[in-house]
Amino acid sequence: xxxxxxxxxxARQAGDLADYNFAFLDEQTKRMIRRAILKAVAIPxxxxxxxxxxxxxxxxxxxxxxxxxAAVIGSGDVLKVIDQGADDTxxxxxxxxxxxxxxxxxxxxKTREATLIQTRHRVPETPLSENQILVYQVPIPEPLRWLxxxxxxxxxxxxxxxxxxxxxxxYEDISRHGHISTAYDYPVMxxxxxxxxxxxxxxxxxxxxxxNAALQLFGAGREKRIYAVPPYTEVKPLDFEDHPFQxxxxxxxxxxxxxxxxxxxxxxxxxxxxxxxxCSDTDYxxxxxxxxxxxxxxxxxxxxxxx
Amino acid sequence: MTDIxxxxxxKLRKSFGRQIACRDVTFELWPGEVLGIVGESGSGKSxxxxxxxxxxPVDAGAIRYxxxxxxxxxxxxxxxxxxxxxxxxxxxxxxxxxxxxLRMDFSAGANIGERLMALGGRHYxxxxxxxxxxxxxxxxxxxxxDDLPRVFSGGMQQRLQIARNLVTRPRIxxxxxxxxxxxxxxxxxxxxxxxxxxxxxxxxVIIVTHDLGVARLLADRLMVMRHGEVVETGLTxxxxxxxxxxxxxxxxxxxxxx
Numbered sequence: 412x413x414x415x416x417x418x419x420x421x422a423r424q425a426g427d428l429a430d431y432n433f434a435f436l437d438e439q440t441k442r443m444i445r446r447a448i449l450k451a452v453a454i455p456x457x458x459x460x461x462x463x464x465x466x467x468x469x470x471x472x473x474x475x476x477x478x479x480x481a482a483v484i485g486s487g488d489v490l491k492v493i494d495q496g497a498d499d500t501x502x503x504x505x506x507x508x509x510x511x512x513x514x515x516x517x518x519x520x521k522t523r524e525a526t527l528i529q530t531r532h533r534v535p536e537t538p539l540s541e542n543q544i545l546v547y548q549v550p551i552p553e554p555l556r557w558l559x560x561x562x563x564x565x566x567x568x569x570x571x572x573x574x575x576x577x578x579x580x581x582y583e584d585i586s587r588h589g590h591i592s593t594a595y596d597y598p599v600m601x602x603x604x605x606x607x608x609x610x611x612x613x614x615x616x617x618x619x620x621x622x623n624a625a626l627q628l629f630g631a632g633r634e635k636r637i638y639a640v641p642p643y644t645e646v647k648p649l650d651f652e653d654h655p656f657q658x659x660x661x662x663x664x665x666x667x668x669x670x671x672x673x674x675x676x677x678x679x680x681x682x683x684x685x686x687x688x689x690c691s692d693t694d695y696x697x698x699x700x701x702x703x704x705x706x707x708x709x710x711x712x713x714x715x716x717x718x
Numbered sequence: 719m720t721d722i723x724x725x726x727x728x729k730l731r732k733s734f735g736r737q738i739a740c741r742d743v744t745f746e747l748w749p750g751e752v753l754g755i756v757g758e759s760g761s762g763k764s765x766x767x768x769x770x771x772x773x774x775p776v777d778a779g780a781i782r783y784x785x786x787x788x789x790x791x792x793x794x795x796x797x798x799x800x801x802x803x804x805x806x807x808x809x810x811x812x813x814x815x816x817x818x819x820l821r822m823d824f825s826a827g828a829n830i831g832e833r834l835m836a837l838g839g840r841h842y843x844x845x846x847x848x849x850x851x852x853x854x855x856x857x858x859x860x861x862x863x864d865d866l867p868r869v870f871s872g873g874m875q876q877r878l879q880i881a882r883n884l885v886t887r888p889r890i891x892x893x894x895x896x897x898x899x900x901x902x903x904x905x906x907x908x909x910x911x912x913x914x915x916x917x918x919x920x921x922x923v924i925i926v927t928h929d930l931g932v933a934r935l936l937a938d939r940l941m942v943m944r945h946g947e948v949v950e951t952g953l954t955x956x957x958x959x960x961x962x963x964x965x966x967x968x969x970x971x972x973x974x975x976x
Binding site for chain 1: 720725776798802820824825827831832835836837838839840841843844845846863864
């Protein structure tokens with residue numbers, strides 16, 4: 412109960428935190444995480460170990476991303492939190508509220524207005540700019556983990572750039588399904604050196620990592636690793652010469668905003684098999700509807716209705 | 719055979735605590751030669767093989783290997799990167815249990831292609847063709863290229879393991895009891911296959927076995943080990959027909975006749 416009260420208290424008087432430090436973590440911890448981030452930025456794609464802290468939510472809910480966010484957030488930042496592309500799902504709402512309470516920073520749902528974006532499973536459709544930071548929540552940072560269970564061995568493989576086995580997995584995909592069926596968490600080579608797992612984003616988003624203007628940070632809380640893709644870094648998905656990397660395509664455009672260039676979620680509407688395809692990035696979808704685009708299932712847009 | 723040995727092992731020493739597994743083992747291996755290492759369980763045969771393959775750190779001694787380019791390299795002193803590269807290209811290792819040497823969750827084709835992909839093979843069609851060719855070369859039905867190793871019989875798993883090793887055309891193949899645990903008819907076919915491959919690809923082979931019959935059939939030369947020491951070496955027929963050392967005599971006389 413006291414905990415609950417102190418949370419609320421800090422929320423009300425952010426900036427004057429009696430019980431909690433700014434952004435929850437103590438300054439020593441933030442300094443340690445920043446050091447790890449600097450190292451990660453210096454060696455793109457390399458997994459830097461860090462002393463992951465206990466966060467007030469379970470592992471697997473974004474503790475790694477939150478620690479990275481807490482270490483880089485400043486009082487002037489504008490925070491956006493996405494979960495599966497949406498700003499209004501449980502995970503996104505809780506994390507956003509957590510940082511609101513612990514820092515008092517402004518939050519937004521608009522990708523363009525944000526300076527710091529924490530994300531789970533998606534990269535925003537709106538292109539990012541140089542003054543933005545994208546923080547990914549990562550469950551398993553090691554791309555070779557399911558192929559080689561020994562940590563000592565995977566480190567050696569990274570050290571010697573022995574990544575042939577990753578292609579064995581893609582070979583297996585093609586021989587079983589006729590095409591590379593890995594659809595998310597697609598393995599990429601960063602800066603021509605390190606093999607990296609880009610967290611469970613759909614492979615649709617993988618090309619967005621390449622030469623992105625924003626700084627991209629990856630935090631894995633349970634596995635205690637931080638890695639990074641600095642702005643304008645080469646990120647190349649693995650593939651075969653005769654089976655090049657391809658992103659997903661959909662049979663329809665977004666039912667609400669008619670977008671043909673965004674990642675679509677398939678929503679089953681009834682037991683008769685009817686379905687709709689809708690943008691997973693809610694901000695992008697709202698923006699397009701406001702700009703006058705209408706899909707075939709969209710209600711006529713009214714000012715203020717989206718809020 | 720040429721005058722220069724492919725592999726020179728000098729005073730190789732390996733112990734596990736107080737237990738000495740290899741005591742000053744010295745021998746040479748020439749290109750295209752099949753060397754058999756025989757001895758009872760616990761005599762240090764497999765440890766020796768693992769040391770040669772850089773799977774175990776060596777306590778003392780030298781393992782000089784002549785590279786395809788002609789230069790000589792001491793594997794004891796070589797860098798990890800160079801050793802691992804050699805083991806994947808110019809060397810092969812066939813395990814006694816196929817499940818140790820195969821990726822059991824990946825199809826036969828992927829298993830055969832792994833070394834090629836590690837060396838930069840990035841064309842699916844070519845990799846698949848290589849897999850099919852090697853399936854044929856080791857007398858496996860090519861139409862089972864997409865099957866998982868676990869659905870293969872023991873003999874076929876062993877063939878697959880051999881194919882997976884030979885795909886980069888190694889110069890030395892180490893075999894640890896390759897026919898152990900197989901029934902005699904399958905064993906005979908596998909031995910025939912190994913004999914043919916050794917000839918076709920001019921392989922140098924070190925084969926560890928406790929089966930003197932296998933040694934007689936495959937090996938040109940034999941090395942008898944006991945308590946980590948080499949007690950006798952010689953041409954296979956000579957050594958088996960006229961054993962000099964008391965232990966070799968015991969070993970030869972222990973073979974059951976049919």
